[in-house]
Amino acid sequence: MPSSPAPQPQPLTPQDLRLSCRNGTHSTTTSLTTPTVQCNLLVLPSRYAPSFAQLCARNPVSCPLLYTTLPGSKTTPLASGANLATDLPKYNVYKDGKLLPEGDGIASVEEYWTEDHVGFLIGCSFTFEWALAAAGFPPKHMLCEPVRCVPMFRTVIPLFPAGEFTGGFLVVSMRAYKEGDVAEVRRITRAFGRQHGEPVAWGWDGAKLLGIEGKVREGLVDFGEWVGIDGDVGEVPVFWGCGVTPQVAVMESGIEGVAISHVPGCMFVTDVPVEEESSLKL
Template sequence: MPLPTPAESLRLACRTNTHTTSTSLLTPTIQANLLVLPSRHAASFRALCARNPVSCPLLWTTPPGAPTTPLAPTADLRTDLPKYNIYLDGILQTPEGVLDIKNEWSPDHVGFLIGCSFSFETALERAGLPPRHTLCTPPRTVPMFRTTVPLCPAGVFTGGVMVVSMRSYPPGRVEEVRDITRRFGRQHGEPVAWGWEGAETLGVAEKMREGRVDFGEWVEVGEGEVPVFWGCGVTPQVAVMESGIGGVVLSHFPGCMFVSDVLAEDEAELESVVKALDVVEEVGSGGAD
């Protein structure tokens, strides 16, 4: 029997509750955000992703009740992430997170996997540009901020705003960082803003001066560096909270991602999986908002 891959081993550790923290830089494979909705909201959420592809790059949609994905055929989306969030009627019920969602995921629930910027962190590290949060002892979860930039609304999802993750770099290397991350279009791609002027444009400069994050953990901007911001897959969770939709909604806990079997550098393989969505039976069409 072949030995498990690093991604499989990490998912097994999550399943057995022996890994319950951030997945940043732990594997060279694609990582993904998870959002699980009642099927009646699935069509609206697919439209939200289509209208906001930088913040919500959709990788896979499950059939109702099926916690599986071709991105990792042996995985169970209910158990194989380090921690999860549970929302009821748009209100977060689990501020500290829970270790699985087996009891909450019903036959009516539809799961969505959304690209994550953790996927390109290995490439940054290989280029001598490791994200500062990964160098902390112990490593921290990347800082994330709610911006004042509105999302394009879709169906019940109105009033949401973009969430961004922040990593800091010397100004002279920002172009290199942009070039590296641009290749990962399904993982938020290149930065949406950088520098303190960018922080002002996003409406997060005051939070940063106070060392205050909305998600993740604060990490100082390095001396001689500037903040660099990427779209973030926590954006859909904020959209859920802003919408106040009814029922039980499930998600990953910020920083605790789903780790797939597809190499992050292999966007061609990822594109073939994403295109398979076109032949998957349309979800939520009978009860679209």
């Protein structure tokens, strides 16, 4: 008799994924098998929380704020039983606006997160990649072997300032699509307004407008990993606002004290289904 096919592994639940991050056995949230909302994380001393909330309100495309913790709290109703200080794959730690060498890509920030810290969860474009893939437009970085982190670039577009945050610039993530598919890709992602929404620019003219044409043509990413653009089949770069933007704002601001963030590509995975992202309450 022919042998039965081997059983396929069941997709991890969001709780399983967070526990894997907590245990140090999951290193990225790129191309996950569980279609739930992913978030960027930024944690600041409480005295900067009002200014940062205002920064998000003034720059909603790059900084779509989903949830703000109480001072000292590491929990969120978006993920049952989660600990924001342990349940992301990797964290960055900043002191006085500068990345600490020993805080680059660490697995837990329990020792840095004090009773005075406030956590902010910001929408992530990884969330809408499910919709793109389901519609037949999977981002190329998801198809790489091994999977790569989406390319990200710091642009020359300044943020609208708020309080202490006066020197930030828009960061964008890039995905390559055939020029004839850009309109449909824009339509699909437009529905995810809490996850950066539709692209802010596309094509080589868009790259020039953002001040990053040279970097994109040469594959010189500021964050993430390069994924090529195949001009022979009509591909062009397409750019979305990116939740790494607040990290750049923190580094440019020179604020005092300890700040914490996710490492690009290492997001916080919530329990909220992708199709319910628009119903999230602040």
